[in-house]
């Protein structure tokens with residue numbers, strides 16, 4: 001059966017980002033730029049779902065002809081539950097950030113991790129293969145990036161989290177995918193890494209507690225990457241600067257790259273990301 005076309009909006013195919021809050025989302029701007037650049041006719045909107053009714057919002061969107069959605073905080077687990085078919089990387093992450101309507105059901109994928117590795121390797125020229133990589137945090141974002149990071153063969157991948165048990169669980173979960181271990185903040189003293197990725201939400205909001213990790217984590221020439229993005233350098237990136245990290249980047253490139261991967265899933269065409277990323281940074 002052919003995908004159902006949206007009624008209204010000049011019969012353009014309909015996509016959305018669903019979250020709560022969602023007003024700040026840059027996704028409509030990114031997908032509008034992709035659509036313009038690729039000549040794809042689509043509309044992409046923001047949908048604020050009530051915290052207790054993600055399924056109702058998704059069902060209403062589908063009734064109005066919605067063909068695909070990005071899903072952001074706090075609904076990535078509920079999006080997983082809403083999908084009756086999943087990609088391998090969504091299963092690995094246990095979370096869905098992209099939904100695609102397939103004939104009579106939602107297909108769930110997770111493009112966050114591949115968004116990160118594309119940004120690191122292609123946009124930033126940061127080598128991951130054979131490098132010592134440290135991931136700080138063990139929440140939903142960390143879970144989404146571990147599989148794609150291990151797929152590009154770091155020499156070792158260490159996970160460290162404020163709540164140690166969660167890091168232990170993630171390391172065990174991904175043990176078959178590559179050389180991954182968990183480490184307490186205290187035991188990291190004396191170790192250094194080529195790439196340190198902040199996948200905590202410690203850069204968000206007014207949290208002023210000192211970061212719980214020891215000094216000396218950055219090897220000479222090390223790269224610091226914060227999944228969080230902001231118009232000013234984040235708290236983690238300022239800390240990394242003080243600690244001697246040579247190169248630093250925030251997660252705006254990851255956001256654009258994960259969006260491009262979603263666009264590819266929906267439309268079968270991969271948009272160029274460079275101009276869109278430059279435009280957002282501008």
Ligand code: NDP
Pocket residue numbers: 112115136137138139140141142161162163166199200201202203204207209211212227228229251252254255256258
């Ligand atoms: P979760 O709420 O699932 O996890 C939060 C993590 O941060 C936990 O590991 C938590 O530790 C840790 N944490 C929170 N505050 C502190 C602190 N003060 N010090 C140390 N650790 C702390 O959030 P997500 O994993 O979904 O998101 C994490 C970050 O990634 C957010 O900033 C989000 O915006 C960003 N992100 C960016 C994307 C992009 O495209 N650029 C995509 C997805 C996420 P504990 O377990 O001890 O509570």
